[in-house]
Amino acid sequence: MDLARSPLALPFPAIPPIDGVTLRIARARYKEWDRCDLTFAELAEGTSVAGVFTKNVCCSSEVELGREQIKGGSARALIVNAGNSNAFTGYRGREAVEQIMGQVADHLGCATNEVFVSSTGVIGVPLPKDKARAGVEAVLDAQPCGWEDATNTIGTTDTFAKGAHASAMIGDTRVEIAGIVKGSGMIAPDMATMLGYIFTDAAVSPAFLQECLSAANRQTFSCITVDSDTSTSDTVLAFATGKAGHAQLTSFDDPGADAFMAALHDVCRELAHLVVRDGEGAQKFIAVHVSGAVSDESARTIGLAIANSPLVKTAIAGGDANWGRVVMAVGKAGEPANRDTLSIGFGGHWAAREGQPVEGYDEAPVAAHLAGQEIDIAVDLGMGDGRASVWTCDLTHGYIDINADYRS
Amino acid sequence: MDLARSPLALPFPAIPPIDGVTLRIARARYKEWDRCDLTFAELAEGTSVAGVFTKNVCCSSEVELGREQIKGGSARALIVNAGNSNAFTGYRGREAVEQIMGQVADHLGCATNEVFVSSTGVIGVPLPKDKARAGVEAVLDAQPCGWEDATNTIGTTDTFAKGAHASAMIGDTRVEIAGIVKGSGMIAPDMATMLGYIFTDAAVSPAFLQECLSAANRQTFSCITVDSDTSTSDTVLAFATGKAGHAQLTSFDDPGADAFMAALHDVCRELAHLVVRDGEGAQKFIAVHVSGAVSDESARTIGLAIANSPLVKTAIAGGDANWGRVVMAVGKAGEPANRDTLSIGFGGHWAAREGQPVEGYDEAPVAAHLAGQEIDIAVDLGMGDGRASVWTCDLTHGYIDINADYRS
Known part of the structure; x- marks a missing residue:
């Protein structure tokens, strides 16, 4: 199968020789x-x-x-x-x-x-x-x-x-x-x-x-x-x-x-x-920034639960600011979390703050952010000083094409 | 979105009234x-x-x-x-x-x-x-x-x-x-x-x-x-x-x-x-039977690692007897496993026995099994008496359609 060059590809950088x-x-x-x-x-x-x-x-x-x-x-x-x-x-x-x-x-x-x-x-x-x-x-x-x-x-x-x-x-x-x-x-x-x-x-x-x-x-x-x-x-x-x-x-x-x-x-x-x-089928690069967790390791576990969630990854593929799925992924991580202190945002805009949807939440700037190729998801647990960033890509038809529709 | 009736649907059974x-x-x-x-x-x-x-x-x-x-x-x-x-x-x-x-x-x-x-x-x-x-x-x-x-x-x-x-x-x-x-x-x-x-x-x-x-x-x-x-x-x-x-x-x-x-x-x-x-986009019903684990709970954890693996689920969607991906999923479960006693089969046919591909393995009956709607994956760890069965469906374009292409 000929795989098309990823839309998220970067040019190969200039790297000097390394002595030895x-x-x-x-x-x-x-x-x-x-x-x-x-x-x-x-x-x-x-x-x-x-x-x-x-x-x-x-x-x-x-x-x-x-x-x-x-x-x-x-x-x-x-x-x-x-x-x-x-x-x-x-x-x-x-x-x-x-x-x-x-x-x-x-x-x-x-x-x-x-x-x-x-x-x-x-x-x-x-x-x-x-x-x-x-x-x-x-x-x-x-x-x-x-x-x-x-x-x-x-x-x-x-x-x-x-x-x-x-x-x-x-x-x-x-x-x-x-x-x-x-x-x-x-x-x-x-x-x-x-x-x-x-x-x-x-x-x-x-x-x-x-x-x-x-x-x-x-x-x-x-x-x-x-x-x-x-x-x-x-x-x-x-x-x-x-x-x-x-x-x-x-x-x-x-x-x-x-x-x-x-x-x-x-x-x-x-x-x-x-x-x-270069993730299979990737159309968007997603950074998940978790703060306010009880420890850095807890923040990383929560970040990976979000980054591994097929429902979060398909929502981003569809340009959908579906913060309910992020809530779900936080909750399934098995780490300390409190629904009533949890905040979730996209591209610098909070969608939910301290366990409640933001009053008068304007989805337009969030939708514009999600239409791009570089997506930021922010999650604040409101519990401690633990923080971590994890990175993933969206889950698209391309992933299914590569992994199901063809056998090498 | 109108969702088509699942191809795996069964008719509603006759259920008598329950007194009270x-x-x-x-x-x-x-x-x-x-x-x-x-x-x-x-x-x-x-x-x-x-x-x-x-x-x-x-x-x-x-x-x-x-x-x-x-x-x-x-x-x-x-x-x-x-x-x-x-x-x-x-x-x-x-x-x-x-x-x-x-x-x-x-x-x-x-x-x-x-x-x-x-x-x-x-x-x-x-x-x-x-x-x-x-x-x-x-x-x-x-x-x-x-x-x-x-x-x-x-x-x-x-x-x-x-x-x-x-x-x-x-x-x-x-x-x-x-x-x-x-x-x-x-x-x-x-x-x-x-x-x-x-x-x-x-x-x-x-x-x-x-x-x-x-x-x-x-x-x-x-x-x-x-x-x-x-x-x-x-x-x-x-x-x-x-x-x-x-x-x-x-x-x-x-x-x-x-x-x-x-x-x-x-x-x-x-x-x-x-x-x-009725799983989203399901085209095949997959039973994963794990035996020979160190405990029933360990068998269940390994079974779920297989059933949750996007690479296993897309392989089944594509009718691909990709036992290497099953090996990968067993190994990532974090449970006791020994590569050299591990056996993997599909539909009653072993593809790998005790850590080696089966000599003269005939893929034809396995391919016929995987072309059907009811798929069996067998994994034997060769370590103990622990066993479990878990069930899942394949991962298809339908899943992406439902979760990414449309917002309700």
Whole structure:
């Protein structure tokens, strides 16, 4: 199925090279397609690594191995296979991953657990070892490429390439952070996985890199939803080559650590938003801002209940300021809420305040807001200081087209 | 919007009168429509009552009051308003309910807390007291009517009338159980609520009636889902008039109690299935049978994760035996599961056994099964004895049409 470019797509940004990172792509022909589908990022010696992974219990071998590997804290290579997720393939799938790790480690002269592997695509078919072996051989010899080519190569049914960039000053040293991502939850028929990769020339200890990535993840990748479904392979890895040459960051007490954290957070948020913008059938980008909850975590749970509600998402698709459905979604979240202190608004206009419809509520400006592509929903619980923002897209006929009307 | 009759609709069954129950309907004109929208069930003195209610925190005044009223254990009347859910209407909504309770109690010479009120329809508009008063006045004087008329009157955007009947022998006494229900989750724009009412001439103590209803509810109404959204007003009430004249049932030790429980369970399951059959846009009725879980409750949670997954529901809509999406849904449920002991089948055919695709899997009989209207998904966790069945419908363009393309 040819998927039309998302109406919410953004152009690929200018991203500078990251010192210590070399990108290469090749054709492994995991599917019958005429495109590159194997990506190799070679990382300088001394690169720190951190990662966050899907909570899905039926995760892939890649995710199981990755969780173990990041404990070592050190990375020399990333391999991404597109077209086959290698999930639910038992020991045969695991052997294919271990073969790739060994092959790359031999080439680089590094430890196998410094080679990180991700796969994305069809579920239930073991990654073919022969295609993987030939593909890796080709990619090790390939010419270096740029960010956009690598991003297109990790994609499957993505309708546009998704990248982000930020920089930060650590003392007098400017460091760069580049990020690329593919996916939008579970994408098209038989296709799975959000995969995100962040590369920086900053010098960061593995433990602190993990602390920063986990913190950023909680407020970015963990605050987006397309359809509430959780892939078996979701992975975000961060690599810090240290080539910028400043003193290594090891905690928030170090000068420049806050600036680095802020820039990393920016990249993660931008990548997370781009995934939503490529959500299946998305016509509108929806930000849900929850305040007044009893805690930040409670606010996030309530925000996700709203963002996952098919009735809220279809109402927004229809341009309908249906705050009753938002009330319903708040109430079903299972978090502390009080109907009589609850306020709900759209695009800066309150529709209901403290448990009552607003007197003389003028729907015209709200309708104008909802006719646009960028939608804001505000919910104030009136109970405490907890707040969170989550992001999603609307639920449209396009989603049904992609997921029901056609089998890849 | 005129909604087409569901392709999964069943004819309204023959339901005998229940001794001690008199049904009447009238026009309160809660909306601008030419139909009856107020239902009154008069109940004989000595009627026991039990109830289960939505867990939505932002519930209606009717639900708040009903939860308190069932503690009294006694009922003389049920009033159901259609066209206005009276939810999120603050003290004004509560006053309207209390007015109805007082008016009916005065007429019957009973206590106000023996008058149960439900409302279903638009959210955020207080039930108009003048219309309610005139409507109740009219209904108290109306001629008795039958089950199908009453069922049509409690409906809002239901596309067919939903009723069920069973009988049981308690010693030498035959007792009848009648049930009616409206809704399918949150129905059409601004319409909310599943409401179910069960009437029997059996003699049952309030406490035991509650025990039976709660047990039946856990395996029936609590095991269906249309779109994972939870109404602010969901209510199921059971009334036992005692007119059958046998010795009152007070526990499962009483002769006939098991037969009564089985018949009540049958009525609840049939009503629950009918709600799914009127699910928005439903083209297929889906049963998900989970076995081998660590507990029944764990099996139910996993079943609901599958039944609520938009990707599973769209796959079924497209006739796609996409067992990878079922794996994904099992894994995201957060319950104990082991990828390597997991089996998944459709219509009696295993697609994957113990963590591996079945060798030589023949998709033809599975495709034939999925082309039908009644779909079975089987999941075996291979871990324990826990089992559960849940029921849902597919996710189609009809759902989007109803919820996004039109505002009522």
